[in-house]
Amino acid sequence: xxxxxxxxxxxxxxxDTDVRDKILxxxxxxxxxxxxxxxxxxxxxxxACVAVVAIALGVIFVPHNNFVIKTTDTxxxxxxxxxxxxxxxxxxxxxxxxxxxFGATDDALYDGMITxxxxxxxxxxxxESATGxxxxxxxxxxxxxxxxxxxxxxxSDGDDFSTTTEQVEGVAEADIxxxxxxxxxYLLGNELSIFKADGENSSLVSKTxxxxxxxxxxxxxxxxxxxxxxxxxxNYTKExxxxxxxxxxxxxxxxxxxxxxxxxxxxxxxxxxxxxxxYLVSNCNINIDEIDKDDPAxxxxxxxTNGVCEAVPADSIYRxxxxxxxxxxxxxxxxxxxxxxxxDTASLLGGTDNIYCSQGxxxxxxxxxxxxxxxxxxxxxxxxxxxxxxxxxxxxEYKTTGEIEGTLENQFFIDEHKGYFRFVTTATIATEKRxxxxxxxHEIISYSSETSARLTVLDSGLNKVGEIGDLAKGERVxxxxxxxxxxxFVTFRQTDPLxxxxxSDPENPKILGELKIPGFSxxxxxxxxxxxxxxxxxxxxxxGRRTYLKLSMFDTTDPxxxxxxxxxxxxxxxxxxxxxxxxxxxxxxxKNLMGFVACDxxxxxxxxxxxxxxxxxxxxxxxxxxxxxxxxxxKYWDAIRGLFIGENFYLxxxxxxxxxxxxxxxxxxxxxx
Numbered sequence: 001x002x003x004x005x006x007x008x009x010x011x012x013x014x015x016d017t018d019v020r021d022k023i024l025x026x027x028x029x030x031x032x033x034x035x036x037x038x039x040x041x042x043x044x045x046x047x048a049c050v051a052v053v054a055i056a057l058g059v060i061f062v063p064h065n066n067f068v069i070k071t072t073d074t075x076x077x078x079x080x081x082x083x084x085x086x087x088x089x090x091x092x093x094x095x096x097x098x099x100x101x102f103g104a105t106d107d108a109l110y111d112g113m114i115t116x117x118x119x120x121x122x123x124x125x126x127x128e129s130a131t132g133x134x135x136x137x138x139x140x141x142x143x144x145x146x147x148x149x150x151x152x153x154x155x156s157d158g159d160d161f162s163t164t165t166e167q168v169e170g171v172a173e174a175d176i177x178x179x180x181x182x183x184x185x186y187l188l189g190n191e192l193s194i195f196k197a198d199g200e201n202s203s204l205v206s207k208t209x210x211x212x213x214x215x216x217x218x219x220x221x222x223x224x225x226x227x228x229x230x231x232x233x234x235n236y237t238k239e240x241x242x243x244x245x246x247x248x249x250x251x252x253x254x255x256x257x258x259x260x261x262x263x264x265x266x267x268x269x270x271x272x273x274x275x276x277x278x279y280l281v282s283n284c285n286i287n288i289d290e291i292d293k294d295d296p297a298x299x300x301x302x303x304x305t306n307g308v309c310e311a312v313p314a315d316s317i318y319r320x321x322x323x324x325x326x327x328x329x330x331x332x333x334x335x336x337x338x339x340x341x342x343x344d345t346a347s348l349l350g351g352t353d354n355i356y357c358s359q360g361x362x363x364x365x366x367x368x369x370x371x372x373x374x375x376x377x378x379x380x381x382x383x384x385x386x387x388x389x390x391x392x393x394x395x396x397e398y399k400t401t402g403e404i405e406g407t408l409e410n411q412f413f414i415d416e417h418k419g420y421f422r423f424v425t426t427a428t429i430a431t432e433k434r435x436x437x438x439x440x441x442h443e444i445i446s447y448s449s450e451t452s453a454r455l456t457v458l459d460s461g462l463n464k465v466g467e468i469g470d471l472a473k474g475e476r477v478x479x480x481x482x483x484x485x486x487x488x489f490v491t492f493r494q495t496d497p498l499x500x501x502x503x504s505d506p507e508n509p510k511i512l513g514e515l516k517i518p519g520f521s522x523x524x525x526x527x528x529x530x531x532x533x534x535x536x537x538x539x540x541x542x543x544g545r546r547t548y549l550k551l552s553m554f555d556t557t558d559p560x561x562x563x564x565x566x567x568x569x570x571x572x573x574x575x576x577x578x579x580x581x582x583x584x585x586x587x588x589x590x591k592n593l594m595g596f597v598a599c600d601x602x603x604x605x606x607x608x609x610x611x612x613x614x615x616x617x618x619x620x621x622x623x624x625x626x627x628x629x630x631x632x633x634x635k636y637w638d639a640i641r642g643l644f645i646g647e648n649f650y651l652x653x654x655x656x657x658x659x660x661x662x663x664x665x666x667x668x669x670x671x672x673x
Contacts, residue, residue, distance in 0.1 A: 080398070081317040084296040090319065090349070091286065091299055091327050161645040165525075165585050167411060170359045172273040174220030174231060175583045177641040177652055183253050185228055186652050187221050188639055192230070193673055194253045195657050199648045200668040202659050205254045207673070210246070222273045224337050226251040229278060233268045242304075243268045243282045247340045260340030263304040264333045270411075272357040277343060277394040278335045279362060283351050286327040301331045305342045312347045318398045319349040320385075330364055334394040343394035348387060356414035362389040362396075363414055363421065367407040382407045382428040386421070388462060402462030405469070406454045412523070412582070415482035420465070420506045421458045424489045426451055426476040427469065453477050453491050453499070457506045466509045472497055481524040481532065486512075486559045488532060492520035492539075500559045512560040517567075519550050522579045527612070528589040530557035531565070535578060535585065535596070538569050549573045549598055551610060551617055568617040570608065573598035577638045586642045591662075593620070595642040607642055607651055609665065621665035626655040 081087050161181040166173045178185045183205070184195040190210040196203045210218055210230065222229040232244040247260040266282030273279070284301045291299040296311040303310055312331070330352040334344045348364065356363040364387045372379045387401040406425025408414065415422045430449035437444045452473045457466035472491035480489040485504040491497050498515040518541045521534030534552035539545060549570040555563045578585040578596040586595035595609045609621040625640060636654040643650050648668075649660040659669035 081314045084314045088293050162643045171357050174222050178223035188654050190218050197645050202669050204671050262340040264331050265301040266331050270355045280333045281355050282331045284329040284331050288327045301329050301347050317347045344396045346396045354408050356411050358416045365408050378432040380430045400462045404456045413480045423456045424480045425454050427454045466507045468509050478520045479524050490521045500562050515562050517564050523582050525587045532556050566616050572600050575599040597640050625653045
């Protein structure tokens with residue numbers, strides 16, 4: 001009843017079905033949590049229905065406040081801990097369950113329901129941007145120049161094979177598929193499959209079942225020389241939550257051998273490999289009810305190398321000079337890829353949403369909301385705390401911490417260039433008003449918010465040196481691509497403004513141009529001189545309703561006058577795993593190939609391959625993975641990758657390896673798993 005009434009009301013007041021469904025999923029979850037404690041009662045059902053009406057009225061009568069984002073000092077003081085005793089005294093439960101941020105109790109989740117609905121209806125914002133959480137992940141600067149414009153998009157040291165789509169040159173990212181140009185390594189669940197990539201003579205050379213128990217899961221992997229480094233997570237055991245790196249010797253691909261295993265406490269956040277070291281980042285929660293003052297391992301993170309467990313040293317734990325602390329840590333470990341040795345570790349009191357890594361620095365970013373509460377009104381401003389860690393030859397050293405306004409969607413919203421850090425954020429100012437409902441103890445909560453795009457430049461000490469704010473009011477930032485002295489970023493509500501900004505003078509960044517087109521790009525990729533590839537969704541220009549997948553090629557020859565040189569709408573296909581995971585996208589300017597999974601409105605997946613020539617997109621292939629049913633099709637929804645080696649194109653899925661001639665895309669082999 002509640003679900004149907006809510007759907008009917010939302011259909012009348014918002015055109016975006018994706019937004020409606022996201023909100024509804026959240027509300028149903030909260031209702032289920034509440035019902036576990038208190039069974040449904042007539043007054044609760046009635047109140048839920050009235051709440052829906054209140055939402056609709058709020059849309060009509062609650063105005064959007066014209067907030068002005070206030071400039072704040074970016075500096076925050078970071079200090080190193082002196083002793084475990086000092087850390088023990090600082091840690092305490094986090095009981096700040098605000099309506100602008102999900103709390104840990106069922107009551108807090110339920111009470112926040114109307115607020116989040118109003119956020120969409122009156123503000124038109126995505127749930128993620130206003131609650132400060134991020135979807136799925138991603139530079140510091142004092143050691144030379146690095147820029148994400150040089151990301152490793154298709155080639156590896158001149159060899160004729162594709163690699164994982166990565167953000168920064170020289171910084172490897174983990175994925176489920178890797179190749180060295182001779183073999184293809186595929187990790188799915190706890191099965192490692194190794195194929196000999198030899199065109200029509202390709203074959204499966206080994207299939208290894210990785211050791212696991214019911215709580216374990218295996219994620220991505222790195223490949224370097226004769227080592228395959230697999231990431232394993234354990235998220236559910238009561239005694240310990242950990243992330244492990246498991247190292248296999250693959251010098252004989254037919255007989256891979258596990259040679260080392262190392263762990264660090266927490267839930268997997270992200271990882272990078274620079275040189276000989278894997279930098280592993282996890283978020284670790286401490287059970288505040290079970291800490292023992294005399295046992296540091298109960299209140300600081302723990303690492304394990306070759307069976308030896310150790311608490312992170314007190315002088316490797318950093319904290320902000322603030323009064324309140326939660327029981328969450330960010331843990332960073334540097335592991336040698338050859339034997340899994342933990343070379344260095346560091347921790348920070350506080351969580352991390354996104355990380356960015358260059359060859360010399362790691363940036364940790366954590367979104368928060370600063371609140372200013374009055375008796376009947378609460379104002380909230382989005383901010384992100386950023387911390388810079390210097391990395392060199394497996395050593396990790398915290399340098400400084402600062403704060404910027406707004407929130408970051410993913411790693412591409414951060415960049416390092418010539419000793420400066422650049423960020424593009426969605427800044428949100430929100431207000432919440434409470435009124436008693438019908439002389440009862442219940443409240444009607446009205447909510448309005450104002451969003452805008454903001455570009456911020458910090459120096460290596462994380463001091464603010466330049467900024468542009470109040471761009472694209474009422475919209476949020478969807479994608480960003482930094483290319484040397486120029487930044488491109490896309491915002492969206494009904495149309496897709498693509499902004500270009502000149503960052504050649506870090507103290508005086510300037511907007512060069514703005515291109516408005518229907519839809520938006522979720523990711524952007526450099527595609528040769530003067531070209532920028534956008535991958536995202538088309539949208540109705542009047543309503544903003546998303547329709548089908550879209551490829552755009554932007555001409556950036558003149559950054560002040562960017563044009564959409566050409567586009568193609570992929571009719572009938574309204575989702576792709578590459579919208580959420582940039583590593584699921586194949587982009588190769590040198591081969592003139594772009595490939596990705598496309599899902600139609602029935603849920604079936606195809607792998608699309610396009611080329612770009614004569615200023616137009618051309619479809620080279622539409623490959624059907626060997627699925628037999630809908631359930632089969634969605635069992636491993638993000639398990640398909642396309643890659644090329646020489647004159648052959650390979651599509652790997654949970655069913656096996658399909659091999660195609662890269663010129664004709666005729667299938668020449670199929671190796672079944």
